[in-house]
Amino acid sequence: MSANCPTQTTPRTIQLAGVVNDSITDGPGIRLTVFVQGCPHHCPGCHNQQTWDFAGGQPTTTEELWQQIQQNPLLSGVTFSGGEPMAQAAALLPLAQRIKQAGLELAIYSGYTFEQLLNLPDPAVRxxxxxxxxxxxxxxxxxQRNLELNFRGSENQRILKxxxxxxxxxPVLEEAERWH
Ligand code: SF4
Known part of the structure; x- marks a missing residue:
């Protein structure tokens, strides 16, 4: 490996299904939601089936998404949803770092349970x-669908710190009222 050939440990692009700005359904406050493309879970009744195909979506850079986040001064946070964000954990890391450096909240939806996430082999997940x-x-x-739940589709899903x-x-439950 020469100095002119840097090691590429993080994918350059996020495979993106779409972005929703000014969302109030993916966490408390006003948020920008990043929907990644590709989901291995295939839950019956999923409302986002167009995000299942890992070959779909648009490759998008951290910079492009960061520009959109920066242009909205009303945001209290960013939410990663999908699709399965943890299937693109390495690609999402640089964006997550910028979000936290800017003092914004970061919430992540995953079709994996917390316990399953701890056992995934990809170190970027942790x-x-x-x-x-x-x-x-x-x-x-x-x-277990429950339309009265805030920020969750079914009773089994947990909001965790x-x-x-x-x-x-x-798993440590988030009990703050604004999440419920
Ligand atoms: S994890 Fe989410 S996006 Fe994936 S199939 Fe289940 S509900 Fe749909």
Missing amino acids: QLLELADTLIDGPFILA AAASLKEGR
Whole structure:
């Protein structure tokens, strides 16, 4: 490896399904939601089936997404959703770092449970979790659908404090009223 050939440890682009600005449904406050493309879970009843195909979507750079975030002074946070964000953990890391450096909240939806995430082989998954404030975990289960839940589709999904959960090695529920 020469000095002119840097190691590429992080993918340059995020495979993107879409962005929703000024969202009030993906966490408290006004948020920008990044919907990544590609999901391995295929939950029956999923409302985002167009995001399942890993070959779909548009390659998008961290810089492009960061520009959109910066242009909205009303944002209290950013949410990664999908699709399955943890399938693109390495690609999302640089964006997550910028979000946190700017003092914005970061929430991540995953179809994996917290316990499953700890056992995924990709080290970027844990690194991404370390940057998150909140993890909403678990697949959408149609039989447990509850339209009265805030920020969740089904009863099995949990709203977790990411840092506390990592520190304790177990899911720690977010009990702040604004998340419920
Ligand atoms: S994890 Fe989310 S995007 Fe993936 S199939 Fe389930 S509900 Fe749909």
